[in-house]
Amino acid sequence: MRQTLAREFSNLIERGWDRQLRLAVTGLSRAGKTAFLTSLVYQLRHAGLEARLDLFPAAREGRLMGAQRIAQKDLGVPRFPYDNAMASLDGTPPRWPEPTRGISELRLHIRYRPQRSGVLGALGSSNATLTLDLFDYPGEWLLDLPLLEHDYLSWSQRQQMTLTPERRAMAKEWLSAMETLDPAAEADEAELATIAEHYAQSLRSAREAGFADLQPGRFLLPGDLEGAPVLQFFPLLDLTRDDRRRLEALPQQSVYRTLARRFAYYQQHVVKPFYREHFRRFDRQIVLVDVLGALNAGPERFEDLSRALATLMQSFDYGQRSLFTRMFSPRIDRLAIAATKADHVTPDQHPNLVALLEALLAEPIKDLRFADVPVKALSLASIRATQAHEVEQQGKRIQALRGVTLEGEETLIFPGEVPPHLPQHDFWARQGFAFHGFRPLSRDTRGEGLPHIRMDAALDWLIGDKLT
Structure with missing residues (x-):
């Protein structure tokens, strides 16, 4: 002290x-x-x-x-x-x-x-x-801060909005397990842990595919919380505001109340201390x-x-x-x-x-x-x-990049044009942009x-x- x-x-x-x-x-x-x-x-x-x-x-x-x-x-x-x-x-x-x-x-x-x-x-x-x-x-933890603005029901609704067709394909096992889950039934600890792992795996797959809006972040980097019940929750789907009174009247041992309790614990004991001890300073x-x-x-x-x-x-x-x-x-x-x-x-x-x-x-x-x-x-x-180069093509001087790819291949490329505004449908239809990963430049020993x-x-x- x-x-x-x-x-x-x-x-x-x-x-x-x-x-x-x-x-x-x-x-x-x-x-x-x-x-x-x-x-x-x-x-x-x-x-x-x-x-x-x-x-x-x-x-x-x-x-x-x-x-x-x-x-x-x-x-x-x-x-x-x-x-x-x-x-x-x-x-x-x-x-x-x-x-x-x-x-x-x-x-x-x-x-x-x-x-x-x-x-x-x-x-x-x-x-x-x-x-x-x-x-x-960790970038994965940053997106947990907005959880403080939600309760379990509103968070579940928001997560459902992020399930685009591609995200749904990555969450197939989780969505399949959810089909037979009754929010009013008595919670089975083993079943909830299994479904939570399916949900976490869907988040990991989405991250590998380049998605960023993923919650909770600790599911991706659990640290010392791995295996703890606080990380064994997931959103319930197809819930509306009109369901709130009925759901909150369910017994404490119900699936819904158990998941809501774990979500609240995650907010109070994981997210809030992280925000209070670090981000406010x-x-x-x-x-x-x-x-x-x-x-x-x-x-x-x-x-x-x-x-x-x-x-x-x-x-x-x-x-x-x-x-x-x-x-x-x-x-x-x-x-x-x-x-x-x-x-x-x-x-x-x-x-x-x-x-x-x-x-x-x-x-x-x-x-x-x-x-x-x-x-x-x-x-x-x-x-x-990379290093910038100019090359001649059809009588015109154009800018290009020279570098070594992550696989070790020397290359000279023109990656394409970056749109100066939010891209519209025609940009994606043209597929006019593609950049490659490069190794860092070697530094001179002198x-x-x-x-x-x-x-x-x-x-x-x-x-x-x-x-x-």
């Missing part, structure tokens, strides 16, 4: 002086959180050396002296595996880092020379330090979105991503910060939304990629701007995997930096104002 109080007091002092920043790196599965965090740490540690950060004024002006990893104060949270990630990237052949499977954290001290103005300038300080706390969370946030992956996968998955993102954006506490809120009630006061894997399309398509991202998140962005929360949309490649696209712009937006 004494150590916890000391840690919190130390954090309050740093936050009071605005010398501590908590950055949440969030996103759905396969959005590239591990690659982003690895690149962010690398670029800051190697600022002024091999890192190329021309769009980051503190680095361009020579004021950013670098960063150092220090021990995090919360010893109960795993440390982000930066060294393992770099070892993968420096392997022969280079490999993408393994995605994290749970919460991880990393603390950096960033040393910089402030501009000669403000309090630090008046005191004559030659340099200053910003403590940057980085938080990484952030100052800045970046949401990473694999727009290209959804575009590549087809209309059902693209619409699914749109729903998932809209739901996700409702779960965070946004607003301007004062000195008081910074110290005692942190809120996210600046947000970046990034379309990742920008190196998987040619440079001339990057503006379209940003426009498509903004179209996907049009309503949340409008709400944020109305609330005067600064938000920036951009495209980036945390770790570049000290070549970790190549990226617009990581410097992301850094400037997220922390640049704290380094002035």
